[in-house]
């Protein structure tokens with residue numbers, strides 16, 4: 438966890454963006470961040486959603502849908518994406534129905550060599 442969400446890394450992620458990391462998009466209400474997400478291009482014409490998180494009390498209100506739509510527009514319009522990928526941890530019952538409802542299809546499993554217990558499921562859709 439600390440590898441992903443330490444101060445230096447997050448500071449870099451909110452101040453620098455390019456086609457490989459398009460920056461964070463945030464949902465804000467009354468000055469409070471209630472959701473955040475971001476992605477980038479992983480190949481010519483192929484984007485990926487890297488992060489998408491909601492305040493746990495604000496799920497299922499359509500906020501994740503809006504964040505995903507905004508990130509998808511960035512990848513299509515600015516970077517010419519025609520396809521979009523996402524990784525989901527195996528067994529994530531909150532995220533998998535969401536992505537399937539958005540048209541993502543399961544493609545294959547990926548077992549990270551350093552963390553073989555964290556099996557990732559790779560999903561993709563045409564955009």
Ligand SMILES: CC(C)(COP(=O)(O)OP(=O)(O)OC[C@H]1O[C@@H](n2cnc3c(N)ncnc32)[C@H](O)[C@@H]1OP(=O)(O)O)[C@@H](O)C(=O)NCCC(=O)NCCS
Nearest residue numbers: 489490491496497498499500501502525531532534535538
């Ligand atoms: C996954 C997550 C980002 C979705 O955001 P959200 O704001 O709750 O989702 P929305 O309200 O926009 O959309 C819910 C959609 O998923 C579908 N959905 C959600 N749970 C479902 C379920 N159990 N069965 C079927 N469909 C489901 C809904 O039908 C809806 O689709 P629709 O808009 O086409 O009707 C959010 O729940 C979250 O933060 N989860 C925990 C963190 C996480 O797992 N992030 C993903 C890491 S890869």
